[in-house]
Amino acid sequence: MGDSCHRRDDCRLCGGTDLALVLSLAPTPPANAFVPAEALDRAQETFPLDVFFCRSCGHVQLRDVVDPRLLFENYVYVSGTSPVFVKHFQDYAAAVMDRVAPAAGAWVLDIGSNDGTLLRFFRERGLGVLGVDPAREIARRATEAGIETLADFFSPALARSLRRERGPAAVITANNVFAHADDLRGIAAGVCDLLADDGVFVFEVSYLVDVFEKTLFDTIYHEHLAYHSVAPLRHFFAGLGMELIDVQRVDSHGGSLRGFVQRAGGPRKVEPSVEGLVALESDLGLDRAETLQAFGARIDALGRALTARLGELKAAGKTIAAFGAPAKATTLMYHFAIGPEVVDFIVDDSPLKQGLYSPGMHIPVLPSAALYDRRPDAVVVLAWNFAESIMARHTEYLRGGGRFIVPLPELTERGPEAASQP
Numbered sequence: 001m002g003d004s005c006h007r008r009d010d011c012r013l014c015g016g017t018d019l020a021l022v023l024s025l026a027p028t029p030p031a032n033a034f035v036p037a038e039a040l041d042r043a044q045e046t047f048p049l050d051v052f053f054c055r056s057c058g059h060v061q062l063r064d065v066v067d068p069r070l071l072f073e074n075y076v077y078v079s080g081t082s083p084v085f086v087k088h089f090q091d092y093a094a095a096v097m098d099r100v101a102p103a104a105g106a107w108v109l110d111i112g113s114n115d116g117t118l119l120r121f122f123r124e125r126g127l128g129v130l131g132v133d134p135a136r137e138i139a140r141r142a143t144e145a146g147i148e149t150l151a152d153f154f155s156p157a158l159a160r161s162l163r164r165e166r167g168p169a170a171v172i173t174a175n176n177v178f179a180h181a182d183d184l185r186g187i188a189a190g191v192c193d194l195l196a197d198d199g200v201f202v203f204e205v206s207y208l209v210d211v212f213e214k215t216l217f218d219t220i221y222h223e224h225l226a227y228h229s230v231a232p233l234r235h236f237f238a239g240l241g242m243e244l245i246d247v248q249r250v251d252s253h254g255g256s257l258r259g260f261v262q263r264a265g266g267p268r269k270v271e272p273s274v275e276g277l278v279a280l281e282s283d284l285g286l287d288r289a290e291t292l293q294a295f296g297a298r299i300d301a302l303g304r305a306l307t308a309r310l311g312e313l314k315a316a317g318k319t320i321a322a323f324g325a326p327a328k329a330t331t332l333m334y335h336f337a338i339g340p341e342v343v344d345f346i347v348d349d350s351p352l353k354q355g356l357y358s359p360g361m362h363i364p365v366l367p368s369a370a371l372y373d374r375r376p377d378a379v380v381v382l383a384w385n386f387a388e389s390i391m392a393r394h395t396e397y398l399r400g401g402g403r404f405i406v407p408l409p410e411l412t413e414r415g416p417e418a419a420s421q422p
Contacts, residue, residue, distance in 0.1 A: 016056030112177030116147030210255020324383025
């Protein structure tokens, strides 16, 4: 696989080496590796997308690790372009403030802070804020906009440096990035070093229960090295002198887990929610490799339904576009072999992606005005977790005879008849 990718031999949570292959998806390029027109003649390398289950602790993960600099230094996803996510982070900050009640003058660190959307809400509550994010351009823009952001990867060394300079952090957050890092032990150790004695580490990750129950296989891509569940995480934090004290299921990304962690023996009690979700995971069989091996058949059935429907439309001479160019679209399009011969163009509201071409398949990404300029007969909503807000904003497209096809969590359609309903 060359210098860009290596395969690890052990579980990144417990270090166990009894890893069972449970799912093989089609190899893809990095899911956010959009390319400009001048690079279209350069082939993009694809990497394996194989999912493994640790028989020692139950953690589900990728073993093939793509160089994080390749994935993140020129990142094109920003939270602030999505009104849904802005509201999510506003509510998130309020929930953390209510829960932790940091003292005046305390400070918050956000690991993988992106454009600073979450930190802005903490700053509005009077707290000091600092972001750490390796995406250099996004970090620069966030700092210019008033949210100081270090363009770096979080590490124990950086944590020690920050503690010397700023003192301990009252709150440390990590949203989705706790699934992105190969060295989770290093991140957690750094968090433990930097966290105040009564501080709280809050993380949000895609939840394996939702991935499994809703067949959200497209949330599996190279940036997401870990597919978290509560039982392995509880064991992991305990081994590092920390304590998982509360877990909540939240709606973002089709279904996520929000966890609250303190130093072992900290001031907060462990909530019943932790044991409750461990029991749910066991009831679903997510502590057994065999359960996850059966997952592939459900994915294939979804793929057959979607490609059959798109095939019908193409056979009838219809034109098809897609809405949304999230990372998950790369996995779905590669695994179901939906390429430029099916989809003419993709629209996306992020200016960072407009004018570029999709990873590997090189389908053009255009502003949403293209729905009206080019009038495709059908649009596949690849950003399916925002399907309702997308369709609500584009009822004019439906009124003009257009049709939205939402592939997940189950295949659904909305046509012109929906636009005429009150």
